[in-house]
Amino acid sequence: xxxxxxxxSGLVKPSQTLSVTCAVSGGSMSSGSYSWSWIRQxxxxxLEWIGYIYHxxxxxxxxxxxxxxTISVDTSxxxxxxxxxxxxAADTAVYFCANYDNKSGSxxxxxxxxxxxxxx
Amino acid sequence: xxxxxQPPSVSVSPGQTATITCSxxxxxxxxxxxxxxxxxxxxxxxxxxxxxxxxGIPERFSGSNSGNTATLTISGTQSFDEADYxxxxxxNSAAVFGGGTTLTVL
Numbered sequence: 001x002x003x004x005x006x007x008x009s010g011l012v013k014p015s016q017t018l019s020v021t022c023a024v025s026g027g028s029m030s031s032g033s034y035s036w037s038w039i040r041q042x043x044x045x046x047l048e049w050i051g052y053i054y055h056x057x058x059x060x061x062x063x064x065x066x067x068x069x070t071i072s073v074d075t076s077x078x079x080x081x082x083x084x085x086x087x088x089a090a091d092t093a094v095y096f097c098a099n100y101d102n103k104s105g106s107x108x109x110x111x112x113x114x115x116x117x118x119x120x
Numbered sequence: 121x122x123x124x125x126q127p128p129s130v131s132v133s134p135g136q137t138a139t140i141t142c143s144x145x146x147x148x149x150x151x152x153x154x155x156x157x158x159x160x161x162x163x164x165x166x167x168x169x170x171x172x173x174x175x176g177i178p179e180r181f182s183g184s185n186s187g188n189t190a191t192l193t194i195s196g197t198q199s200f201d202e203a204d205y206x207x208x209x210x211x212n213s214a215a216v217f218g219g220g221t222t223l224t225v226l
Contacts, residue, residue, distance in 0.1 A: 039217075046206065046217060046218070047155075047206055047208075049216070060214075062215075063121070063214065064121070105151045105168060105210075106208070107163070107208070107215075108168070108174060110162040110163055
């Protein structure tokens with residue numbers, strides 16, 4: 001059964017780059033019906049979609065974050081990654097990776113999330 | 121940018137029916153999903169494609185979507201259903217989430 005596990009920099013200084021990785025286990029990332037997403041949730045607030053990438057490497061980003069976001073995939077390691085540059089306190093959040101199934105049109109599997117705090 | 125609007129909170133008595141709405145321009149022309157998030161946990165998909173339940177989700181959960189409003193209905197609500205619920209749709213290749221609704225079972 002497919003499982004997702006995030007890992008990354010728990011504390012990042014303002015203006016630096018946040019980096020988080022999602023390890024995929026229990027299956028292959030190369031299924032054509034899947035894309036791989038990042039979603040974040042600031043403390044006490046709602047969910048915000050960051051972007052997704054296909055196993056072929058084509059990314060799509062939230063327009064509000066596009067200038068600062070890079071999502072990449074490494075199918076040989078069965079993982080995908082998020083980099084967010086020029087971070088501020090507003091980027092403090094739990095970062096979730098999620099599997100988007102094109103057949104169901106939904107994020108049907110989520111990782112447990114990793115907290116990233118932006119602070120000097 | 122596209123917006124989805126949910127009521128911040130809904131209260132329901134145990135055993136009664138809870139209704140959570142999600143409003144957006146021409147939302148009925150898009151597929152809508154619903155996610156349940158209990159405190160400290162990751163979101164879980166409860167409804168996809170407006171009214172379909174993933175395996176393992178009780179029949180008490182149902183959905184509809186028409187016009188500008190999608191609705192999540194939980195019949196025979198249990199204390200176990202207390203959680204935040206988020207609707208989600210796609211607009212111009214971007215995923216959009218509603219602000220979330222806290223369901224309280226009194």
